[in-house]
Amino acid sequence: MGDPVHTVTTLPTTRGPGRPFDPPAELLEARRHGPISRYTFPGGVSGWLVTGYDLLKTVLADPRFSSRRDLMVHPTVDYGGIRFPPVPPGEFLLMDEPEHGRYRRPLMGKFTVRRMRLLTERVEQITAEHLDAMAEAGPPTDLVTAFAKPIPAIMICELLGVPRHDQDSFQRQFESFMDAEANEEDTVAAYVSTQHRLAELVAAKRARPTDDVLSDLTDSDLTDEELKGMALVLLAAGLDTTANMLALGAFALLRSPEQLAALRSDPSLTDRAVEELLRYLSVGKTFMRTALEDVELGGHLIEAGSPLILSYNTANRDPDRFADPHVLDLHRQESRHVAFGHGIHQCLGQQLARVEMRVAFPALVNRFPTLRLAVPDEEIALRAEISDIHGVKSLPVAWDG
Template sequence: MSESVHTVPAMPAARRAGCPFDPPPELSDAQRHGPISRFTHSHGRPGWLVTGYDLTRAVLADPRFSTRKDLLNVGDFRVPPAPPGEFLLMDEPDHGRYRKPLIRRFTVRRMRLLTARVEQITAERLDAMEKAGPPVDLVSAFAKPIPTIMICELLGVPYEDRDAFQEQIDTFMGGEAGMEELIAAYTATQTYLGELVRAKRAHPTDDILSELTDTDLTDEELQGMALLLLAAGFDTTANMLSLGTFALLENPAQIAALHTDPARAVEELLRYLSVAKTFMRTALEDVSLDGHLIEAGTTVVLSYHTANHDPARFDSPGTLTLDREHHGHLAFGHGIHQCLGQQLARVELTVALTALLSRFPTLRLAVPATEVVLRPETADIFGVKSLPITWDA
């Protein structure tokens, strides 16, 4: 085994000032030294950091690496197993048992049939923005409501509960709440979903959660699945919409390509931004990666963002090129845990971004780009906290 390897002292805390779309400089530097580096987890436990595209993809497809939450080896403490139903943090066969009944409910065809509803919601948000007049915060006026309404309708969350639900998810995924606040938001969400599952069993409606009550899944399992789907379906797309708009406004020459081929443009935005920036895997046995021994029980951090900016895979990866010929980005992951809702996300991004920039062709930032406040790197999903925009009324 080779012993020559770059070392990153710790995971970086922030991106370079003025470069909100680039990976943190420590990660880009690590990638220049090779696709894998040593580093130390925040609680002092040694680990490995993978920044190369090919190696990240290989780990994601390798059953010798586990996604189980309770196997994470990042400090001198024990992490409890994932709650029933939260299959993103489970291996086979548990993962497949929960994911399988959802696959036919998230098919490409079914998600594309929702296009008209996405168009309707988008138009309603744009009408409200136009009526209010500039300036507005794109995050609260546009980026959050669209995916929130869509995923809540799919799962059957009553309309009047959506604002409270969105706020709770913001709290435990935003990366800034204290432990007491996190626990309170998580507990309130779990309590609400438990009541919702029981209501769907008693009085099914036309939604995915009601359909799942006709399976062998328990109330507790359905509650966990609903939390995962709601959080993932809302937070990732909301941040892609706001950060994607920011990127387009900072690269106005690219906007014409968005209108020419929206589907291709969205794939490039997904690659370029990679808002779900890192994931972790734990070696179940000794594994060789790029000539380095990863010992059993060691937790590896996979940097999706840096992998999607790997010059060995993409020409000029730090440049937003909306008409780029794509060859498989990792924004939705890879392997058995690849994002279940990726087709819905694509529909929402394609419809919403093209409609926004068609309705407001003079759209621009209402503050200097350096004053746009970013979410902290501790947030599960990267993005902006707010995006003040204006246009010629």
């Protein structure tokens, strides 16, 4: 086993000028040198950066690579060798088996393809209501606040059983917690507040169950702390990720008039368009794993305890897997992307996200045939790269009449 030919010393945090949808150039360069590179973490910890599609799927499917947060090293900040504390009960995304399965299994039957498709009518109703409001208010508008955020927010709040009168403030509170650019004091305060709101919600469902996922879970051996953690995971996955896919997806379509016209004229393209946008945008950029034992990967020895960064956005642009990977092509015949991950940690809510996008994108472009950006491309502010999810802060749009 030889040393890799490429070493990355700084995880890039900026995208190229005029290329808001492409991975940072340094990550693409690393992929050109091979599917795995050495990466020196802050503080001098030696680890790995996986940029290739096949190797990334291999890691995600191998239980010898751990998802536990307490084994991770921060990819960009030097904490003096101090690793993260374990996650609170119920926050199963950053756990291994058997704890991960104990929390995930009760949810799996509630997010099946069939159950999520039954929600299509409700998604259509919510989408139509927000498009009506846009039309009534008239142009210009911020597509993030008028369209991209409220659709998934309402859906996940309803699935969790958040009372309708409380949904707006609940959403704002959670967004404050997820704001990667907020200072540490504000982030901690927002987190404590969010935890308090979730504790109140769990207590209310135990006292008076309603027809929702959280109420169903109260009829189990799960504690209030565990239910609170599970609800936080569902909120993060169901709200922030999909909202940024809807906003960034709309931006990408408006930047690609031919693709936009194809989606508008051919409804049969909808499913394929959603999968291509998921691949092309990869809003969930990177995830972490830690080797639990010595593992051979891509011809290299990954020593026990070594941290790995998994670059989803370069894997979904891997030229060994996708023809013309940097081209947005809604006619792409086959796109087994890893935007939702792979293996036992594959996104639980992916079918709900698909339903929301399959409804929202064509509804938007057909309701407003002259929809366009209201400012030059370069004035669209992207979310800070320190955020786990790629997206735009706002998306000003206009249309005729």
